[in-house]
Amino acid sequence: LGAPEVPGRGSTALNLFQWTWSSVAAECTSTIGPAGFAYVQVSPPQEHIQGTAWWTSYQPVSYRLESKLGTRAEFKNMVDTCRAAGVGIIADAVINHMTGADAGSGTGTGGSTFGVDNFPGIYDASSFNDCRSNISNYGDRYQVQNCRLVSLQDLRTGSNAVRDRIAAYLNDLLSLGVAGFRMDASKHIPAADLEAIKSRLSNPNVFWVHEVIGSAGEPIQPSEYLGSGDSHEFQYARNLKSYMDGSIAGIRGITNGLLPSDRAGVFVDNHDTERDGHGTMNYQWGQKYILGNVFMLAYPYGWPTVYSGYKFTDRDAGVPGSTATRVPDASCSNTAVWTCMHRKPEIQGMVKFRNAVSGTSVTSWWDDGNNHIAFGRGDKGYVVINNGANAVTRTYQTSLPAGEYTDLVSATGTRYTVDSSGRFTATVPQYGALALAVVASTPGGGEPGDPG
Numbered sequence: 001l002g003a004p005e006v007p008g009r010g011s012t013a014l015n016l017f018q019w020t021w022s023s024v025a026a027e028c029t030s031t032i033g034p035a036g037f038a039y040v041q042v043s044p045p046q047e048h049i050q051g052t053a054w055w056t057s058y059q060p061v062s063y064r065l066e067s068k069l070g071t072r073a074e075f076k077n078m079v080d081t082c083r084a085a086g087v088g089i090i091a092d093a094v095i096n097h098m099t100g101a102d103a104g105s106g107t108g109t110g111g112s113t114f115g116v117d118n119f120p121g122i123y124d125a126s127s128f129n130d131c132r133s134n135i136s137n138y139g140d141r142y143q144v145q146n147c148r149l150v151s152l153q154d155l156r157t158g159s160n161a162v163r164d165r166i167a168a169y170l171n172d173l174l175s176l177g178v179a180g181f182r183m184d185a186s187k188h189i190p191a192a193d194l195e196a197i198k199s200r201l202s203n204p205n206v207f208w209v210h211e212v213i214g215s216a217g218e219p220i221q222p223s224e225y226l227g228s229g230d231s232h233e234f235q236y237a238r239n240l241k242s243y244m245d246g247s248i249a250g251i252r253g254i255t256n257g258l259l260p261s262d263r264a265g266v267f268v269d270n271h272d273t274e275r276d277g278h279g280t281m282n283y284q285w286g287q288k289y290i291l292g293n294v295f296m297l298a299y300p301y302g303w304p305t306v307y308s309g310y311k312f313t314d315r316d317a318g319v320p321g322s323t324a325t326r327v328p329d330a331s332c333s334n335t336a337v338w339t340c341m342h343r344k345p346e347i348q349g350m351v352k353f354r355n356a357v358s359g360t361s362v363t364s365w366w367d368d369g370n371n372h373i374a375f376g377r378g379d380k381g382y383v384v385i386n387n388g389a390n391a392v393t394r395t396y397q398t399s400l401p402a403g404e405y406t407d408l409v410s411a412t413g414t415r416y417t418v419d420s421s422g423r424f425t426a427t428v429p430q431y432g433a434l435a436l437a438v439v440a441s442t443p444g445g446g447e448p449g450d451p452g
């Protein structure tokens, strides 16, 4: 299901948006590995245009691993350090395009020079598609895949030369030990081109998750891309927002019409949706956002990625303190800047919950017809979510073995006794949750990529 399961660690991923390689490495050791995440998705590692906006990461200049987030040596150290902590790195692969034609020429973060149709030693005019206008009609497949996305020079991914060059870049990252790729802007690349690129990799079976923003009525849909990887299911995040914003009693309907569970990447939000003002929740939703994460991690659908970025008011602004060529290291003690969502006890507890209940399905669903739901995960776990403005007290019927359990969601480790009929009584605070699970006493070992 999704990225390969790491023995004892499941497959849950954490998206650390705009975290430098050295800060990711430190966080893998101190927090991410111990918390039980299996993967970290990082921002694009290739050389890109200079500038303080976050989105410079999405304007490649060359495939040298010299970016605002760190050097090649720092990237390599991150991969090794995280691997030693049991965590695989998923790299964000920007291969649909190079820099914006509107940006003209300049020097990248690694010192490479570039111009329109001109990326010395890598690409020239023949490397780009013939269409030189910007995409304006998402109902037109040809345009979406061959013209320029917001002016970004569109690579001729149908040509062998371009496919070879992109594959060489991805193979370089594989040689450094990355565990998988988030494929940026896959909707803008024909699925067959992506399959041809993947077949050129040193490991053609490496995990890929495609970013295809599915939109009803458009000709290009996420399901088209399953030949070379899983696809992110944006509709899941949109549905999650609707339920959390209204009533969650019917939230089991969240997967209606979506990709099959074992092919769908899911998230509460990502770096695009958190700032586009609508569509999904974001950290500014507070407790409801956390409850959305609790549900995603508790419910057996898709391959989940928890998102952790930085606070913002301006959608373009990069990490505060960024220069044109460097982003400051992330720090969870700097709570004015970093959300550090992955350090919240609710999130860490639910990652443990998901790992503990792996392989079970939903049992004993209960809801109050409004905003109070509860369900089991076989005889391994039980979760309660209260998306209402008042505390709720209830006796819940579980399938758990009798015994004492520690609530994985509460920061204080509240304990509950499940009786011999599988029942326990609890009071769950407003916009709160509770999760009990049969947790293995020793954390699982294994590293991403170990034979399972």
Ligand code: LAG
Pocket (backbone or CB within 6 Å): 055, 056, 057, 058, 059, 094, 099, 100, 101, 102, 103, 149, 150, 151, 152, 184, 185, 186, 211, 272
């Ligand atoms: C993606 N997935 O398909 C990324 O997830 C998304 O973050 C990227 O857009 C986009 N596709 C290209 O990889 C981001 C920003 C854009 C930004 C673009 C290129 O959301 O705002 O465009 O990256 O840096 C910016 C300006 C545009 C300008 C363009 C080219 O906002 O006005 O035309 O740069 O100069």
Ligand code: CA
Pocket (backbone or CB within 6 Å): 096, 144, 145, 146, 147, 154, 155, 188, 189, 190
């Ligand atoms: Ca394209």
